[in-house]
Amino acid sequence: xxxxxxxxxxxxxxxxxxxxxxxxxxxxxxxxxxxxxxxxxxxxxxxxxxxxxxxxxxxxxxxxxxxxxxxxxxxxxxxxxxxxxxxxxxxxxxxxxxxxxxxxxxxxxxxxxxxxxxxxxxxxxxxxxxxxxxxxxxxxxxxxxxxxxxxxxxxxxxxxxxxxxxxxxxxxxxxxxxxxxxxxxxxxxxxxxxxxxxxxxxxxxxxxxxxxxxxxxxxxxxxxxxxxxxxxxxxxxxxxxxxxxxxxxxxxxxxxxxxxxxxxxxxxxxxxxxxxxxxxxxxxxxxxxxxxxxxxxxxxxxxxxxxxxxxxxxxxxxxxxxxxx
Numbered sequence: 578x579x580x581x582x583x584x585x586x587x588x589x590x591x592x593x594x595x596x597x598x599x600x601x602x603x604x605x606x607x608x609x610x611x612x613x614x615x616x617x618x619x620x621x622x623x624x625x626x627x628x629x630x631x632x633x634x635x636x637x638x639x640x641x642x643x644x645x646x647x648x649x650x651x652x653x654x655x656x657x658x659x660x661x662x663x664x665x666x667x668x669x670x671x672x673x674x675x676x677x678x679x680x681x682x683x684x685x686x687x688x689x690x691x692x693x694x695x696x697x698x699x700x701x702x703x704x705x706x707x708x709x710x711x712x713x714x715x716x717x718x719x720x721x722x723x724x725x726x727x728x729x730x731x732x733x734x735x736x737x738x739x740x741x742x743x744x745x746x747x748x749x750x751x752x753x754x755x756x757x758x759x760x761x762x763x764x765x766x767x768x769x770x771x772x773x774x775x776x777x778x779x780x781x782x783x784x785x786x787x788x789x790x791x792x793x794x795x796x797x798x799x800x801x802x803x804x805x806x807x808x809x810x811x812x813x814x815x816x817x818x819x820x821x822x823x824x825x826x827x828x829x830x831x832x833x834x835x836x837x838x839x840x841x842x843x844x845x846x847x848x849x850x851x852x853x854x855x856x857x858x859x860x861x862x863x864x865x866x867x868x869x870x871x872x873x874x875x876x877x878x879x880x881x882x883x884x885x886x887x888x889x890x891x892x893x894x895x896x897x898x899x900x901x902x
Contacts, residue, residue: 595659597781603653628796674748678755684728713741733764
């Protein structure tokens with residue numbers, strides 16, 4: 578399925594130099610005075626795999642809701658491939674495909690009909706809609722399931738069906754809101770491979786996720802939102818270089834009564850008998866193991882306490898909270 582195929586009605590696009598998404602001074606205040614967005618600016622280049630991260634209540638869903646016209650903004654502007662959503666919402670929406678977090682199709686209908694009906698919402702004639710639906714289902718590995726009731730599909734198949742539905746009208750921008758929430762590791766990895774394939778074929782992808790390993794694996798660039806503000810916006814590698822401290826978990830060969838005192842390396846004992854060690858930027862693992870050797874401690878294995886992006890995220894958010902006190 579070519580993700581840039583023409584829709585039922587063609588959309589005149591500006592030059593390729595424009596970003597896939599441009600947000601300027603976006604604000605949203607809900608009734609009661611809750612300020613969900615506080616003037617965020619954001620750009621996503623064409624062809625990017627972009628991650629939007631943040632804790633619950635940070636403003637991710639509000640941002641996605643405004644982009645897709647499900648939520649009214651209070652102030653600011655949004656352009657999709659150079660098309661202002663306030664001036665020409667319909668043309669902008671034709672360029673967007675959305676995969677929500679919750680399964681929201683009629684599970685008593687067949688996948689082929691679910692996807693074809695979505696194409697119809699974009700003015701695609703029924704015969705062409707069915708053809709496109711079949712192509713999308715085949716691409717998602719669901720062709721053999723096209724005429725079974727959707728309720729009979731596995732969790733992973735239902736996720737792929739939602740992606741097929743989002744792609745059927747040929748969007749250039751695909752937005753995924755927590756696409757692997759609640760699924761097992763095998764399904765999650767398979768979904769990652771599928772999304773990477775879609776991105777390689779030219780579709781710009783914006784991913785919101787709580788699985789920070791997911792963002793670290795997939796996204797070349799990330800924005801972190803907290804309290805309605807963008808607190809970081811950079812390529813993934815640059816963000817990880819800001820991580821001044823990494824925490825490792827070490828398994829000693831012999832049981833220890835207490836955490837060892839190592840010069841320059843804060844330590845703590847864990848309930849399972851392993852040791853947590855913080856390594857500051859500039860220090861090396863060789864220095865750590867030299868210190869352990871001097872204490873007569875032999876380590877049999879080591880691992881990161883969390884992936885690096887998760888540590889960075891926690892420290893950024895905690896730092897932002899401290900600055901507000």
